[in-house]
Amino acid sequence: MIERAVRHGEISPDNPAPDFGPGFIIGAAYGLAAIEDTEADTAYLMGVMYASVLPVLLRR
Numbered sequence: 001m002i003e004r005a006v007r008h009g010e011i012s013p014d015n016p017a018p019d020f021g022p023g024f025i026i027g028a029a030y031g032l033a034a035i036e037d038t039e040a041d042t043a044y045l046m047g048v049m050y051a052s053v054l055p056v057l058l059r060r
Contacts, residue, residue: 002057010058017056024053 002018005011011018028048029040 005057012059015057015059017053017059021053021057025049028052 002011002021006013025045025048029045032038032040032044
């Protein structure tokens with residue numbers, strides 16, 4: 001999906017953020033479990049994506 005966004009000009013090819021995306025999402029899921037003793041659901045992970053990951057990816 002990231003490669004497609006780069007091809008379509010939606011993400012700059014020199015943006016370093018895609019390398020950190022998977023770890024960021026996994027970290028958010030495990031971090032919530034460790035800190036709040038609850039599992040991350042789809043709504044929580046989508047919130048993390050929209051609030052934290054996508055703005056960095058879409059920065060030009």
